Amino acid sequence: MESPPWHELPDEQLLERKISQLGLALAGTPLEPLIHQLYSELNAKGLTFLPPCHVGDEWFVPVGIPAIFVPFFLVHERLRQLERSMMLEVEGDNPEWFMRLIRHEAAHAYAFAYQLPRRRKWQRVFGKTSSDTTPEFYRPRPYSHSFVVHLDDWYAQSHPDEDFAETFAVWLTPGLDWRKRYAGWKALQKLEYMDELMRSIAGQPPPYQPGYREKDFNCLNLKLKTYYARKRKANEDTYPDFYDRDLRQLFAGPPDAGAERKASRYLRARRRALMDAVCEATNEKRYRVNKLLARLVERCDQLDLHLTPGDASPDMPVAAYLTTLVMNYLFTGKFKRTK
Numbered sequence: 621m622e623s624p625p626w627h628e629l630p631d632e633q634l635l636e637r638k639i640s641q642l643g644l645a646l647a648g649t650p651l652e653p654l655i656h657q658l659y660s661e662l663n664a665k666g667l668t669f670l671p672p673c674h675v676g677d678e679w680f681v682p683v684g685i686p687a688i689f690v691p692f693f694l695v696h697e698r699l700r701q702l703e704r705s706m707m708l709e710v711e712g713d714n715p716e717w718f719m720r721l722i723r724h725e726a727a728h729a730y731a732f733a734y735q736l737p738r739r740r741k742w743q744r745v746f747g748k749t750s751s752d753t754t755p756e757f758y759r760p761r762p763y764s765h766s767f768v769v770h771l772d773d774w775y776a777q778s779h780p781d782e783d784f785a786e787t788f789a790v791w792l793t794p795g796l797d798w799r800k801r802y803a804g805w806k807a808l809q810k811l812e813y814m815d816e817l818m819r820s821i822a823g824q825p826p827p828y829q830p831g832y833r834e835k836d837f838n839c840l841n842l843k844l845k846t847y848y849a850r851k852r853k854a855n856e857d858t859y860p861d862f863y864d865r866d867l868r869q870l871f872a873g874p875p876d877a878g879a880e881r882k883a884s885r886y887l888r889a890r891r892r893a894l895m896d897a898v899c900e901a902t903n904e905k906r907y908r909v910n911k912l913l914a915r916l917v918e919r920c921d922q923l924d925l926h927l928t929p930g931d932a933s934p935d936m937p938v939a940a941y942l943t944t945l946v947m948n949y950l951f952t953g954k955f956k957r958t959k
Contacts, residue, residue, distance in 0.1 A: 627698035634702060635845035640838075644675045644695045651694060654715055658722050661792055666822030669829075671729035673722075677839040677847065679711065681725050686733035686829060688725045692840060694718070706848045707855070708895075708906035720789065724771060727788030728781065733826035736817065737781070745813050746787075747780035765805040768798075772903035787814050855907045867919060870937060873926030883925040884917045890935060891917075897939040902946045912942065 626637055646652055659670045669686070676689025693703040694712055703710045712718040736742050737749040760774035767776035767783060768790045776786035787807070790798050791814045802808040871883035879885065887894070891913050898909050927934065 627696060631702060631705060634698075635848070636843060638843050639677070639692055639840040639847065640842075642692075642696075642699075644692050644840075646673055646675060646690065646695065649695055651690060651718070654718050654722070657719065658726060661723070661794055662726070664794070665792065665818060667730075667818060668823055669730065669733055669826045671726055671733070675840070679721050679725055681728035681732070684732055684830070686729040686826065688722060688729055689839075690722070702844070707851065708910055720771060723789035723792050724785045726792070727785035730788065731781065731784060733828055734821055734824075735828055736784070739817075741813065742784070742817070745810055746784045749780045766807055768802065768807045768811070783810070787811060788818075791815060791818070852907065855905060855911070864919070864923060866941065867916070867923060867925060870934065870941060871920060871925035871927060873928045873931075875924055875926060877926040877929070881926045883920040883927060886927055886933070887913065887917045887920065887938075890933065890938075894935065894939050894942065897935070898942045898946060901939075901943045904946050909942070909946065912945070916942075 626634060626642055629637075646655065655673050662668075662670060671681075671686055671688050673688045673690055675692050675695060678689070678691050680689050681687065682689070691711065693699040693710065700710050700713065712721045731737055737746075743749075760777045762774055764774075764777065767774065768786050770776065770786040770789045776783045787810045790796065790802075791811055798811050799808065802811060867883075873881055873883075891910075895906060895909050895913060898904065898912075899906050902909075
């Protein structure tokens with residue numbers, strides 16, 4: 621008896637499969653028209669280089685290679701389901717989100733294809749780039765007018781290369797009047813330079829276009845379970861432990877209040893609603909906030925905390941506390957105890 625195709629397997633069996641053996645390709649999928657939309661947007665600006673796109677393990681452009689890699693889990697609906705199950709969200713899951721991400725990656729491809737960071741004016745506008753990758757942690761200034769706002773987490777502020785990529789993506793977005801949107805911002809000078817720069821290369825083929833060899837980017841030759849073990853580990857290690865004093869203030873009920881008043885029981889029941897509220901306020905990844913809540917549940921059990929008498933559902937203060945923790949971490953690189 622033949623085994624069912626991989627996309628019909630339950631999660632446990634699918635996780636045992638190697639990604640490279642799933643036969644994934646972008647052609648013929650709902651992603652193909654979106655890639656062609658990117659190409660049309662570039663052509664509309666007079667740009668002739670159309671970055672080739674390949675299936676990868678995440679959104680990225682390899683250093684020195686003007687090609688875009690699209691996450692494998694976007695290629696098939698079954699893999700989107702698995703990604704959502706494992707990580708609670710799917711990056712680029714709708715056309716608008718996909719286009720925002722691929723415009724950003726297209727900028728990196730253009731930077732390599734035309735060697736743009738070598739230009740002195742590029743360096744004056746965006747800063748000197750380096751071989752260093754974008755740092756995992758940086759301290760954004762959310763009210764700064766020196767950078768455009770395109771992707772979440774004020775990503776333009778993380779590195780000169782990302783500042784360029786975000787500025788390019790805003791400049792490329794159809795229907796966006798970036799002169800009006802960024803009027804009075806210092807970032808408008810970057811957008812004006814971007815317009816000047818792209819006009820200077822319009823109609824020109826890229827002078828640098830090395831060949832792509834699949835074996836050089838063997839990022840998919842691993843089992844899905846290994847991929848997700850690494851990905852979840854990378855996300856769950858972000859946050860330190862909670863502060864007991866804060867938790868005791870949030871859940872100050874007497875220890876004899878009964879099992880139905882246990883703080884951990886309340887948090888389990890309200891976990892999804894609290895996660896939604898915190899993610900909406902912070903743009904933090906759902907998996908990270910979910911792990912944050914899991915630690916909170918565990919610690920409340922260890923401390924035997926209970927709801928305050930008369931407080932049946934303290935969603936507001938708990939969500940505010942979690943939001944404060946996440947925002948402090950995003951802006952300072954570490955949690956601060958709330959006063």
